[in-house]
Amino acid sequence: MSILGTRVVRTEDPLFLTRGATYTDDLVDDRLTGALHATFVRSQVAHGRLLSVDTSAALEAPGVVAVVTAADLSDLVPLPPPFPFINQEMTRPWLASDRVRFVGDPIAVVLTEERYQGEDAAELVAVDIDPLPAVVSTADAARDEVLLFPEAGTNVMASFGEPAPADFFDGCEVVVTQALVNQRVAPVPLESRAAAASWGADGRVTVWCTNQGAQQARGQLGDWLKMDPDLIHLITPDVGGGFGAKIGADPEYAFVAWLAKHVGRPVRWAESRSENLVGMLHGRGQDQVVTIGGRRDGTVEAYSLVFDQDCGAYPRIGAVLPTLTMLMAPGVYGFPKVHSQGRALATTTTSIGAYRGAGRPEATAAVERAIDLFAAEIGMDPADVRRKNLLPAFHEPHTTPMGATYDNGDYTVALDKALDAAGYADLRAEQARRREAGDARQLGIGLSVYVEITGADNGAGTKEAAELEVHPDGTATVLTGTSPHGQGHATAWAMIASDQLGIPVEKITVVHGDTDRVPEGGGTMGSRSLQQGGAAVHQAAGELIELARRRAAEKLEANPEDLVVDLGMAGLAVRGTPGVGVTFAELAADDRLLVNTVFNANAPTFPFGAHVAVVELDVESGKAQVVRMVTVDDAGTIVNPLLAEGQRHGGIAQGVAQALLEEVLYDEDGNPTTSTLADYPFISATELPSFELVEMSTPTPMNPLGAKGIGEAGTIGSTPAVQNAVIDAAAHLGVRHVDMPATPMRVWRAIRQAGHNASQEGN
């Protein structure tokens, strides 16, 4: 029986559970002996003219070796926007010189012998800022009255798409339109950002940093520091979660390398959580308007999603998210007409980047909310409206009006499986009973059906490399360009190699995150790893067998066609002649048994599913509690159900968190009011139920494993399901919409407002 598809416990865990993982701030390395600690001095003002930076008192403080300001950076040029379609005037200084653009904008760096000394000295750097008006919302930004980059002439970083034609909804019996907020959230990997750098006598620099792809990070450091990337040895130690916010490098990582050269000593930096919550990229942040039109029988005829993407002060991945949202706008539905248009806007806030789903959850949230609004307007069950408009099952690629080509899917079955598992009819009956009885705790049932794009071309193509070597002692090594940070690649990639070679999983070592050993790689993001990196390992194992077959044929004086893999002996045996053969290890003893390969998927895949959320809503306080989450998440073939379920669990939780709790907030002056975990309502164990996962598997033809991505699906599906459930719980009171997060205050107000509206209509 194949090991694939079985619940293999992780090979990573014994070390993680006894000694702990080794994150960047845990590193003990000779090259970091005598390292200085870097502490950033960051702007406490959202927007203003930087008048002066006085470092004299800080320089006198104990342990201070240097204080660096913009005046010291003559050999560094500002960081250009990361994409060519962005207004090219919107460059980012390494340290602010004449203007600050968000609370958290770096102004100076203090280098000290000890960690605590840095915090003391940073407080002694005197910064004088003449405040300018803050630009906190996309609406403010779009007015272009206060500009972050006056030389750019606008706050618009980039525009995508055109307005809908004036007659777009003509002929529809019913048209519903609604403004939606897909709020800004903080990714909050438990490990904050950290980096360390040490220069060698050979002119090369070793940089350790927490990230989701060493090779991409190295490329960025080379670009920013104007260095040959071959002179950068980038090492990714264990990474304590990423969720998109650790894609590539952050400027601070490159700056640590520069600082180490500047002072001639190794430098390390590890930010605090309060620094992380203003300094690390945030996620989401779209202000949307959905319009949906169709017939009273439930048929949707036209759908439009128009939105502004808040990108924060400096353009990062956030500026490209609108393209993903637009691409996935119609989701699982076969709407005949679809329109989408988006803008990327600069605000005086922390920059926006990728966060679990990155542009796709925003699309799904919009269309799933729109479907419910449409259903409420025509008085139909939202499950029926969905069924009426879902794309029929398809086994050949399907291209949507927005130009996405879905590989395959059966959305109706996914929805039916989720509804069956949830006991939908019984839930509706219980809901009716509670409404009839006027219970204080009302039941809400929320649905979502989703499809998302995984393994999309992130700039490095849809390919991944793998190297596989079997050693004379019977062990094997896999080198991969993926970059696990919790996903369990060390286990899963070993399973894939073991499945074909017969070498036990525990004898296979997976190496990643070291650019000297693995120079090429696409990292781990966009749910790409298994379908590209895992497929590359699969391909490498196949090539290794062919190489072994040629060498074994010579060694055994046999016909290569007569040699078959014998998994039991981890080698090749002569067909029909039991006991005659050679192990891979024996072949490796003759000469290195090693292959290098690149797997190119050529196209992304489109996992899909359906979620049912059940909430209990206290209509007197407005507090909603999720009591059940029933999910179908079809990611094609599953290599290790234990790991796939873990991805679903974590994803679902982050969706619930956005729907009910989490939001990054700024006051009108641009001051963050959620910059510690005491203020930011990170979801805890008490706010979640255990999840009910339903299996469904539609293998993709895009890779030999049949695997689609699973990392982000849970978040994409659960967010709108929970939001819809909260609104559904108060629907009988006249509530049609509540923005996320559906906090008790917001829900309570919506109920009050609905009651007020009803009494007005009654008069």
Next chain:
Amino acid sequence: MQVSITVNGEQRTDEVEPRLLLAHYLREVRGLKATNIGCDSTSCGACTVIVDGLSVKSCTVLAVQSDGAQVTTLEGLAGPDGELHPMQAAFRAEHGLQCGFCTPGMVMAAIGVLADNPDPTDREVREGLEGNLCRCTGYHNIVRAVRTAAQAGPAAGQVPQAQEVEA
């Protein structure tokens, strides 16, 4: 100031700054890096260790306050032959960890939960771990791991130094 602290059964005397946090003492002075620091507001629990039988967030205790104390960290749980503590074994069996950053604190807090309540319900586990945050697992498999560990008997709620652990 001088402090004498027993960590995982090993007593040592060190000269420390009065303001040094226990978490930094464990990491920097004793070189025990499993204990992680995930926030600066006593919110996340990544730094949870067991001090004199109580599960404690070590970022909120000064090293000098721990003078004379018995501290157990993740590194002190497994047996001398490498045998996993029942809580460690359960976290592995139930896939109760992904990135691993919350894990050392989560495991120590979970031991504290079972010390207080040897056979908790799902809801009781969730309430017991409310002060320990995890971004990866959605807590689902952590809850299962604690329930599984509870089946191993009283050892799951104890640390090897045979000290009485209270929640």
